[in-house]
Amino acid sequence: MIYNIIAKRIIIIKTKLRKAGHINLNTKNIILTTKDLCKNFRAGTQEQQVLKNLNINVYEEDFTVIMGASGAGKSTLLYALSGMDKITGGSVSFFDTPIENLSADKLAVFRRKNCGFVFQQMFLLDNMSVLDNILACGLLASRDKKTIVSYAKEMLEKVGLTETIWRKFPTQLSGGENQRAAIVRALINKPRVVFADEPTGSLNSASGKSVLDVLTEINNGGQSIIMVTHDLNSARRGNRILYIRDGVICGECLLGKYVSGDEERHEKLQAFLSEMGW
């Protein structure tokens, strides 16, 4: 009953958006698509449904932002889409290839080839230098060491990390430097999509901004990004905002490409979020 109500609301919002001219006409390729995606968690004898029959598409070259309150299921959705977590029901397809039934090892290979990850806690390996962290990921997918090393260095320089820094261990760097290194690691295999889970969540505002600048820049270069955040400044970088509440996508906002200082765009996002009750 409650799902029906939510679904109806979604249709109403979509109609409104379409009328307002914000609806994407879906001329881009679909990278990921879900059909009746469900994810349940069991806590003792109780089972909690976190994602409820989700049907969404993620498009190529988009900077898709998933927003929602804590516990809404946004990170769960991100990891379900990336094959990092097993789903309970429905399906997830990557370029029309279902991934929900792949074995753990096949999913690992899938992630290695197609996905890049940027986590809130960076998750760099403490026992390796920054460069090795990136190469340990890059050399996994390619045996062309020379190309990988030069691409890694190029990317590191691009995100503002000098040679002195990339020779250091993660524990010797600031949070922002670590996160930029993590972004390079995510990009080293030229993935079809980068998944970012609260990438600025543990950074101060200056570091957070530099990380968002990097993500925006790579998206402008054609890299598809799916980012989970509950930070308005981070969300502004996306061109497509999906709002999730209680495991259901209850709103979608199309903003167009990010341009710094675009106040109209910012207001539009705020209006959307207000409408979503954020």
Place this chain on the structure above:
Amino acid sequence: MKNVMKNYRRSYLKWGGNVKKLWMIASANIKKHKSVSITLVIMFVVAALLLNAGLLVVLNYGSFFENLKEELNPSDAYFLLPDAIYSEKTERYFNENEHVKKAQHNDALLINCDILSQGKDKGYTVIFRNMDEQLEMTKWKFIGSHLPAEDMAVYLPDVFKAVSGYDLNDKIKLNYKDEQGEEKTLEFTVKGYTEDIFFSSTDTGLLSFYLPEDIYNQVSEILNDPVYKIHLVFTDLDEIASAAKVENSLRELLGLSSASLMAADVSELLVMIDVELVEMSRVMMASMIAVMMVVFAFIIVIVCLLVVRFRIVNSIEEDMIKIGSMKSAGYTSRQIIISLLMQFGLVAALGSLIGIALSYPVLPAVSRVFEQQSGLKWEQGFDAIISSVTFAVILVIVAAVALLAARKVKKLTPIHALRGESSSRKYKNNYLPLEKTSTNLSLRLAFKSTLQNFRQSVMILIIVAAVAFAGSYGIIMYYNTSVDTKAFAEVPGMEICNVMAVLNPQMDHEEIIGEIKNMANVRKAQYLDEVKLKVDGNDVSGYVMDDYAGKESKLVYDGHYPEKSGEIVLAGILAGRLDKKTGDTVTVAFNGNKEEIFTVSGLSNGSSMGGMNTCILAEDFIRLNPDFKPQILDIYLDKGTDAAEFVKILENKYDKELLRSVMDFDKGLAEGMASYQNIVAIMGITMLIITLTVIALVLYFVIGSSVIRRKRELGIQKAVGYTTVQLMNQIAAGFAIPVSLGVIAGSFLGAVYTNPLMSVAMQGMGVMKAGFIINPVWVIIFGAGTFVFAYLLSLAVTWRIRKISAYALVTE
């Protein structure tokens, strides 16, 4: 008193206070890390079992023999004389000899016979004794239950139960050849088992069968030939060393002095055995094995301690946040350390108690192995002192190691601990940068991890090297006792041939030797006699040979066998006693005749006559004893030739006048060595099994802990696309490096130091420089096998990586 109580309370609070709470923390930790705790318990079980059993054998087996001596009152030496040379004169000699304090004379019957043992006919020299004779010294006793004498009752040495499996009321047949060469059988009914000091083990040559008087008389009638009749003279002496003097004087008195030690005529065979020789023969092997057990147990205890240290350091890292919350809640570092001490103390105590308890049911199995060789039935009851020492030693060392390892807790501030920051885990060097290395990625990461966890890698290397050393030692000993037994057979210092013929020295041998040499399957035949000599005034046995180049058992470890006249080789023990080395000179005399100066050309191994033996050329001995005529012919057959068949051929071809006796040396050697081989082979196999078990436990433990500790790292790797198999190989390869280095080092050290170790262990047996065969192929196979085993085991243990999900990492 009040102050004492106050101090006690203060120290109680200082050292833990709320003990009950700490105890709860310790037991909760044990429950939380169940598999790790169980592994540690198993390791302590193995360590305590070996240590307690080893100490019980080392400390109690020797005293057991002493107690037995006290109970049975053996004489200092006994003399066995055939009836032909025993007379009133002999009796008077013993009664009047200045060195003999007391003598006891007993008649007996002696036969060489075959008895069915373990499904095969084995050769024994049996003496029948009248059990109803009253004995003042050298008594015997029953072992276990026995039945009343009826039928043809016989009371056998206990080895016939322990080794041959004869039960009460079983029939036992003794097959022998009478003087006419006719095959005869004596059949008895087993009514009980006995033990005495001199005649309970084949190692000392003779086994005593005790018969009730009437049955003894019946057997005397059956064996109604003087050749079977012997006289045993048990003597208490002024000192045991006088036994040789008494024997020499007796030989002179009986005119046996010109004879070789191996009498051509059995009726002239004089045997003297002293109680020290018997003790050495019966206790030394057990003592040697016990020392090995204790050394091996200490290796295992050290391994356990290294693992405990590793576990505590790991546990501090794993439970960093918990330690932080405990510290912030007001627990002192001391209290946390005490909870760790309790945790590991409890594990060590539990393991040690089980190990000590298990060592008691295991000891009878060890005792049975010793029993096969020594003929002594050693029954060890509970020894509270030794077991308490074992328990205390393990606990104290564990507590000390745990205290040292847990010092780290003191350095942790609550806030650092709560953040999960280990104060010591700071990476400084980026070993093997991926940019500059170019092998398989998993291997590169494995190497990096090995170098970064250098201490852990060194610990594994040391552990594996220690146990691989013990394992390779075990495999080498097994090889020498079960595959190529030549070196082991040479331990007593004998020349290994296939058939030994005793010729009549009074007759011309030229024709018979020529014929034997030309017989089918005969590779070689040469004289090698053993005679009595005096070297620098000491009675020694001397091997006499025309040309030592023909000797096949090369026992000289320093210098060379006599090559020219005036050269002598001294056994290591003798050289030690005389303080002589190669190049020194000694005086050699025979039977009080003229003395000659000999140059020591070499030193040799060999336990013959308690290590008091020498080698000289025949030409030199003939100078000292012009009457000498060689009589012992060693015959070497082609490989695969049946020596028993050859013996029959010789016996049929030549009469007793010329060929006094022929011995199947192959059979004698196999029977003589069997019990030793059995013990060493069992020991070798046990050490190998324990080695592999310890390696398995250590790897299971260390890799298991490592996977838990590196959960985050593995989760990250999984997230970025590493498969479970890649990670398994990465971890297994990381451990394979110290394991392989440890196996190589341990196997190499085992190969290099087995002989020096055995030289130390067997010096008392006359083996000054052991020359056991080190077969490199076997050692390499052992090393490679251990490595493959360790690698497969590592893969099996790392299989748990599949359970680590990347998702769990980000959600934790």
